[in-house]
Amino acid sequence: MTNHPEFIEYTGNADCPESYLLPSATPVQLIAPDGSAAPDADYKETYNLPDPHTLVDGYERLVVGRRINDQANALVRQGRMAVYPSSTGQEACQVAADMCLRAGDWLFPTYRDTVAVLGRGVDPMEAFESLRGDWHSGFDPHRYNTALPTTPLATQLLHAVGVAHAAKLRGEDTVVLALCGDGSTSEGDFHEALNFAAVFHVPVVFLIQNNQYAISVPLIHQSVAPSLAHKAVGYGMPGERVDGNDLAALLAVVGHAVERARNGGGPALVEAHTYRMESHTNADDATRYRTPEEVAQWVPKDPLLRLEKYLRDAGRLAAADTARISAAAEAIAKVLRDGLNAETVADPADLFAHVYAEPTPQLREQARQLSDELAAASLEGAHQ
Known part of the structure; x- marks a missing residue:
C-alpha cells in the first residue's frame, strides 16, 4: 500500500487497491485517425472531449508548429542553422503540454521541443539562436517559466522534480510538466526523478513522447515492459497511455494529470504514442534503420490533418479560419527567415x-x- 492516504480516492477496485495506478488497456483516443469521434471506451468516464473553442485553439497551434518545423528544416538546408531536431508528426504532444499549463507553471523541454518553447511565449529568435550556435542559451527561463531545452537525455527530469519540490515547500499551486522521449526512460536520471517525485509527493507530470526510436534504437530494444506507462506502477504513481497524435485525447489526459497534481494528488506519468516522421536531426539518415513502409503507416495518423478533418465535419472550421491561421503561421516563419538570414556580429567580450x-x-x-x-x-x- 502507498504511504500517501490521499491516493485512496483514486482506488480502482477493492481487490487491488493500487489498480488505479495502471494505464488503460489501449492508449486513450477521443478522435480517430479518420477525424471521426472515437468509439466509446471504458476511460470515457474520466476523459471527455474538449470543447470546440479549445480544439480550434489547439488546431491553430498545430498549424503554427508544423510551419515552424518546415521553415526550420529549410533553414538548416540553407546553412543558416547548425542542427535542427524536427518534431514533425509529434507536435500535438508539445501543443497539449502548453495548453494544459498556466502561466505560473513550469515546463521542462528537451532539444526536440522547440514548438512547446514557442508556445510558452518565447520569442522565436531567442528560441532558435542556440540552434544556430550564436548564443549560449537564447532566453531567460524565469521570464517564461520554461527551462532551457536540454540535449543530455533525462537530466531535465531531475531539474523539474527539484522545482516542483520547491513549489510544494513554498505552498504554491505550481505544477511542473517535464517532457522526455522514450530513450530517456533507459537513463538512470529517469529512475531517480520518478522515485524522488513519488517519495516526496511533488506536483510534477512526466510526459513521455514515445516516438518509437531513441535515435536509431527502436523501442523493442529499449524496454520489455507492457508499456512505458506501466513503469509508473513501480514508483507508486499512476501511469496512463494516450494516442500522441490525438490532440483532444492529449488535452484530456495531460490536463487530468496536471489538475490532479495541482490539487495535491502527486506526480503522474503519461506515455504519448506518436512517431518521429523526420530523421533524428539533419545529421541523421533514418533510412538506415527504418523502412519507407513503416513511415508510410503513420502518415494517415497525422495529428494536424486528423483534427482539421474533425473540426471541418463539425462545422467549426471555415475557409476564413484556415486562411487566418495560415497567415499567422507564415508571419512567424518570416520572423525566423529574416532573423536567421541576417548575419550576426559576435562580441568577443x-x-x-x-x-x-x-x-x-x-x-x-x-x-x-x-x-x-x-x-x-x-x-x-x-x-x-
Whole structure:
C-alpha cells in the first residue's frame, strides 16, 4: 500500500487497491485517425472531449508548429542553422503540454521541443539562436517559466522534480510538466526523478513522447515492459497511455494529470504514442534503420490533418479560419527567415560576461588581455 492516504480516492477496485495506478488497456483516443469521434471506451468516464473553442485553439497551434518545423528544416538546408531536431508528426504532444499549463507553471523541454518553447511565449529568435550556435542559451527561463531545452537525455527530469519540490515547500499551486522521449526512460536520471517525485509527493507530470526510436534504437530494444506507462506502477504513481497524435485525447489526459497534481494528488506519468516522421536531426539518415513502409503507416495518423478533418465535419472550421491561421503561421516563419538570414556580429567580450555573476580576477585578466590583443590587431590593420 502507498504511504500517501490521499491516493485512496483514486482506488480502482477493492481487490487491488493500487489498480488505479495502471494505464488503460489501449492508449486513450477521443478522435480517430479518420477525424471521426472515437468509439466509446471504458476511460470515457474520466476523459471527455474538449470543447470546440479549445480544439480550434489547439488546431491553430498545430498549424503554427508544423510551419515552424518546415521553415526550420529549410533553414538548416540553407546553412543558416547548425542542427535542427524536427518534431514533425509529434507536435500535438508539445501543443497539449502548453495548453494544459498556466502561466505560473513550469515546463521542462528537451532539444526536440522547440514548438512547446514557442508556445510558452518565447520569442522565436531567442528560441532558435542556440540552434544556430550564436548564443549560449537564447532566453531567460524565469521570464517564461520554461527551462532551457536540454540535449543530455533525462537530466531535465531531475531539474523539474527539484522545482516542483520547491513549489510544494513554498505552498504554491505550481505544477511542473517535464517532457522526455522514450530513450530517456533507459537513463538512470529517469529512475531517480520518478522515485524522488513519488517519495516526496511533488506536483510534477512526466510526459513521455514515445516516438518509437531513441535515435536509431527502436523501442523493442529499449524496454520489455507492457508499456512505458506501466513503469509508473513501480514508483507508486499512476501511469496512463494516450494516442500522441490525438490532440483532444492529449488535452484530456495531460490536463487530468496536471489538475490532479495541482490539487495535491502527486506526480503522474503519461506515455504519448506518436512517431518521429523526420530523421533524428539533419545529421541523421533514418533510412538506415527504418523502412519507407513503416513511415508510410503513420502518415494517415497525422495529428494536424486528423483534427482539421474533425473540426471541418463539425462545422467549426471555415475557409476564413484556415486562411487566418495560415497567415499567422507564415508571419512567424518570416520572423525566423529574416532573423536567421541576417548575419550576426559576435562580441568577443561575451566570452567572459556570463561565466560568473561576479567575474574572478583570472577572468578579468583574461578579458583585458583579449581586449589589448584585439585593439593591437585593429591598429595594425589600420596602418596597412
